[in-house]
Amino acid sequence: MSKILVFAEQRGGELKKIALENLTLARELAANIKCELVTVLIGHNVTPITDKLALYGAQQISVYQNENLTLYNSQGYATVLAQAIKDHMANIVLLGATAMGKDLAPRIAAKLNASLATDSTSIAWQDGELKIIRPMYAGKVRTTIHLKSDIKIITVRPNVYLAQENPVTAQISETTAKPTDFNAVVSEIITGAKDKLDVTEADIIVSGGRGLKGPENFHLIEKLAKKMGAAQGASRAVVDAGWRPYEEQVGQTGKTVSPSLYIAVGISGAIQHLAGMSSSKYIVAINKDPEAPIFKIADYGIVGDAFEVVPKMIESL
C-alpha cells in the first residue's frame, strides 16, 4: 500500500503556494489508488497554518517543531523530513521545486536511499506505476520517467498544478523535533523590495530585452509589471549587459518559468530564452521586428515600438 507525504513548505510562518498545489495533486493521486496521504509541516510556531492546509484537504497533518528550525536549515530540515518519512512509512514524497525543495530533496533522497525526480511537470499513475514527466534542456525536450527505488521523491514545479480548496477537519499530530547541531546556519534572510515577486512564483511575468535600448528604460517594464501584479523578468542579453540583475533572467541559464501569462517586450526570442518560457499558458510579444522568433510562439503579438505600446498598455489597464 502506498502512502504519499506532502512536505508543506513554509517560510516565516507563511505557507508557500506550492504546498497547496502539491496537496491538491497528492489528493488526486491518493484518490486514484486509494492510498493514504499525510502532510508534513516543519518549523517553529507553525501550527496556526494547519488551518489553511485543512482548507485545501489535508486530513492528516504532522507538525515537527523546534526553535532551531525557525529559519530553513539544510541539515536540520533534511534530518527531520527524513525522520518524518520513516515515521509515516511514506513511499511517495512531494516537495516543491523551490529554493528550499531543490536543496532538501537530494539530501533526503541520499539519506533514505531513494531516487529523485526534480522539477517535474506531470505526475500520474499508469499501470500501477508513477509516470513522471520532467523537462530537460530547460524545456527543449521532456522526459517521461519511472523511479525504480522503493521510496520515490519528487519535486514539482510551481504553477503547474492548480491548488483547489476542499475543506476538511484535520487530525493534527505534533512532534518536538530533536535539536541537532548544525554545521552551516542561516544567520539572516536578506530580502529585496517586499513587493517584488520572484519570476518562478509569479502568475504573470513581464520581461524586457534589448529592444528597450538601455537600463534607464526598464521603468516601463517595472510600471507595467506593477500594474498587472506581475514579476519582472529579463532576457540573457540584458542581464549579461548588466542592465538587469541575474535573478530576473528567464531562459536556459536563468530561470525556467510557466506562468499563466508571459509578456515579452523587446525580446527577439533566442532559442535559450524560448526554452525557459514557452510552457507559459499565454504569451504576449511586443517587438518592432515582425520576423522576430518570439512571434512564432506568441498567442498575441503586437508589431510595434515598445516605447509606444507599453505606455498605452499601462494607461489602458
Next chain:
Amino acid sequence: MNIAVCVKQVPDTETKIKITDDKKWIKEDEINFILNPYDELGVEEGLKLKETNGAEVTIISLGPERISSTIRSALAMGADKAIMIKTDKNPLDPAVTAAALAEVLKDGNYDIIFTGKQAIDDDHAQIAALLSEILNIPAITVITKLEINGTKVTAHRQIEGGFEKIECELPLIISAQKGLNEPRYASLKGIMTAKRIPIDEKKLNLLQDRIDILEISYPPQKPPGRIIGQGPEAVPELIRLLREEAKIIS
C-alpha cells in the same frame, strides 16, 4: 588550500536538441559541447581563491572520452590538475554520478569542493547536496557570494525574492549560481599550459541507474503565433483578448 571543481560537459545553449529515433536519448553528433556555464563559475571562484589565498585547483569530471576537451578548457582557465572518470556514457541518475565523484573526492582532502548549481542539459540540480550526504561535508547550494576568512565562510544563497546569509566552517561544498563572479577567458598561455597537464584517467564501477527513461519527447507544439495588430492601436484588442479569451486579467 586544496580545491576541487566538479565540471560537466554539456551542449551549448544555442543547440537545437534532436531526439534519437528510439526516443530514449538525444542525437549527439552535431552538438557543440561546452563547459557547463554554472560549473565555469565554480572554476573561476576556485581560481580567485588560488590568487588570493594560494591554492591548488583540481578539475574533476565524469563522462565519455569527449569530455577531455571540456577538462582542457577548465585547465586553460588556470586550474592545476585534472581527474577524469571515464565512462561509456553519462549516467541517467545523478546519484550514480555523485557516488562516483565522491569516490574520487573522498581521498583528496579538499577544503572546498565546487559544483555548478545545475547542469544545463539534464537540469537535475542534485550533485552538491548528494555529495554533502555521501561525504558528510556541509553543502551550501545556489551561491551568489562567497567570503572566506581563515576557516570561516560566509555565503549568500539565492532564494525566492532574496538571499539567505549562511555561516559555516571549512571544509565545504559550494554550488555556484550566476552572479558569483564573471568567469575569465582562457589566455593563449593558459591554453598552451593546459595542453601539457596530464589528465589522470580513472575507471570506476558505477552504481545502477534508478531512473528509467521511458520516452523523450518534444514539448507540445504551441499553435502558430498570431499577430493581432501594429503599434499602440492594437492595445485595446490585446486587453480585450486577455480579458475575454485568456481570462487572465479582470
